[in-house]
Amino acid sequence: DTAVSQTPKYLVTQMGNDKSIKCEQNLGHDTMYWYKQDSKKFLKIMFSYNNKELIINETVPNRFSPKSPDKAHLNLHINSLELGDSAVYFCASSQGTGVRLKLFFGSGTQLSVL
Amino acid sequence: SQQGEEDPQALSIQEGENATMNCSYKTSINNLQWYRQNSGRGLVHLILIRSNEREKHSGRLRVTLDTSKKSSSLLITASRAADTASYFCATAQETSGSRLTFGEGTQLTVNP
Numbered sequence: 001d002t003a004v005s006q007t008p009k010y011l012v013t014q015m016g017n018d019k020s021i022k023c024e025q026n027l028g029h030d031t032m033y034w035y036k037q038d039s040k041k042f043l044k045i046m047f048s049y050n051n052k053e054l055i056i057n058e059t060v061p062n063r064f065s066p067k068s069p070d071k072a073h074l075n076l077h078i079n080s081l082e083l084g085d086s087a088v089y090f091c092a093s094s095q096g097t098g099v100r101l102k103l104f105f106g107s108g109t110q111l112s113v114l
Numbered sequence: 115s116q117q118g119e120e121d122p123q124a125l126s127i128q129e130g131e132n133a134t135m136n137c138s139y140k141t142s143i144n145n146l147q148w149y150r151q152n153s154g155r156g157l158v159h160l161i162l163i164r165s166n167e168r169e170k171h172s173g174r175l176r177v178t179l180d181t182s183k184k185s186s187s188l189l190i191t192a193s194r195a196a197d198t199a200s201y202f203c204a205t206a207q208e209t210s211g212s213r214l215t216f217g218e219g220t221q222l223t224v225n226p
Binding site for chain 1: 144145147149151154155156157158159162164200202204206207208213214215216218219
């Protein structure tokens with residue numbers, strides 16, 4: 001009955017490969033996010049979808065492409081992986097997009113690019 | 115640009131002691147939130163304080179906000195080993211919509 005679940009938990013891959021991370025939430029929220037946490041634990045927003053519509057698209061290489069098939073799912077596809085893509089990627093969700101939103105996070109996907 | 119900066123970066127205390135973490139930010143905010151991250155897990159929302167509030171309590175947590183100094187503090191009283199985690203502040207600006215900006219976090223270790 002995990003609220004925000006993402007798979008896989010760990011992803012180890014070679015440079016140049018393409019990989020996907022999947023996220024699902026069962027909280028009934030209408031907004032979902034991808035955050036990236038680097039080795040210093042700095043957390044930065046990448047993308048946000050509200051009702052399947054992209055509303056936040058930070059300065060992220062276009063090798064990263066999010067997709068939201070419905071309100072409960074948000075996937076992240078990464079093409080041509082680079083060493084610098086190694087990080088922990090978190091999916092999160094919230095109800096609404098107002099300034100007082102509270103985020104609910106998944107447990108993260110640790111991506112290691114070799 | 116990074117909005118929140120936290121101080122100290124790391125804090126180690128004994129069980130039963132109080133832990134205080136500070137967060138400073140740069141621009142006007144609508145609210146400030148604190149999150150906890152246990153090792154290998156996602157962040158968990160702890161408390162939200164609005165820009166027109168000065169202090170807020172939740173169980174053993176006490177948060178203060180000083181908008182004139184653009185700073186906030188999180189106090190955990192009577193700490194427990196289970197409080198060991200990283201603590202992050204996050205700010206929401208009036209015009210940022212659903213964009214929360216996180217600080218770098220404070221790693222708290224509570225020794226039994």
